[in-house]
Amino acid sequence: MITRRVTAAVAALVVLAVIGAACGVPTGDDTFAEIPPAEVPFGLAATSTTTSTTTTTVPETPDTTTAVSTTTPIRLDPAEVYFLSRGRLQPVVIELPPGFSADQVADVLEAGPPPDVGLDTLIEDGLIVSSIESRAVLTVDLDADTFAEIPSTQQTEAIAQIVMTMISSLRRVGLVNFTIEDELIAVKKGNSLLSDVGEPLSYEDYSLLLVNPPAPVDDAEVDATTVPSDEPDQSSTTNP
Numbered sequence: 075m076i077t078r079r080v081t082a083a084v085a086a087l088v089v090l091a092v093i094g095a096a097c098g099v100p101t102g103d104d105t106f107a108e109i110p111p112a113e114v115p116f117g118l119a120a121t122s123t124t125t126s127t128t129t130t131t132v133p134e135t136p137d138t139t140t141a142v143s144t145t146t147p148i149r150l151d152p153a154e155v156y157f158l159s160r161g162r163l164q165p166v167v168i169e170l171p172p173g174f175s176a177d178q179v180a181d182v183l184e185a186g187p188p189p190d191v192g193l194d195t196l197i198e199d200g201l202i203v204s205s206i207e208s209r210a211v212l213t214v215d216l217d218a219d220t221f222a223e224i225p226s227t228q229q230t231e232a233i234a235q236i237v238m239t240m241i242s243s244l245r246r247v248g249l250v251n252f253t254i255e256d257e258l259i260a261v262k263k264g265n266s267l268l269s270d271v272g273e274p275l276s277y278e279d280y281s282l283l284l285v286n287p288p289a290p291v292d293d294a295e296v297d298a299t300t301v302p303s304d305e306p307d308q309s310s311t312t313n314p
Contacts, residue, residue: 154242157193176205249274
């Protein structure tokens with residue numbers, strides 16, 4: 075019983091007492107009586123170790139990466155599309171993707187002139203049905219109803235718009251002929267004369283309709299040359 079009481083007293087005093095060199099109990103005169111190690115309760119004799127953990131928060135470094143956008147220019151090729159200025163042909167340069175086709179040129183022609191150029195056109199949407207190139211000759215198939223809506227007095231200018239545009243824009247094309255429903259037809263030339271059926275037409279056939287037509291080329295004048303005479307000089311001489 076004494077041992078249990080002493081043990082209980084020690085347990086209470088250890089909590090309140092200042093750390094001593096050895097475990098003990100007060101004797102009443104400011105001294106402590108040492109308790110044998112065997113009588114110290116389990117756990118009180120163990121060394122207490124306190125570990126302090128410090129957590130440091132490192133601020134995130136802001137992302138300083140700058141996105142740089144690059145723009146690659148798209149190369150375009152020029153196409154000369156012919157419209158009308160008071161009945162005369164006037165070219166307008168329109169840029170198209172490289173390697174553009176005859177159908178793309180036809181689409182631009184049918185779309186009409188840009189609004190800021192002050193030009194007119196006789197080419198209505200749907201007039202050109204198809205364009206097929208073979209051996210430098212472009213065959214243009216026309217819609218019969220749309221072509222019939224063009225007054226006969228203006229059909230020359232309409233055909234001229236197509237011929238001049240196609241030949242000027244498509245480097246591989248040098249001549250143009252026309253069909254309706256795949257049947258070759260005759261059309262008016264720049265001199266108002268009717269072509270032969272299926273006759274291939276050239277740039278020169280309509281160049282007289284340009285706003286600034288080329289100057290006519292005169293026939294080369296043949297300079298007269300003096301042919302030396304084989305006859306001997308007949309000039310008289312005075313005999314002494």
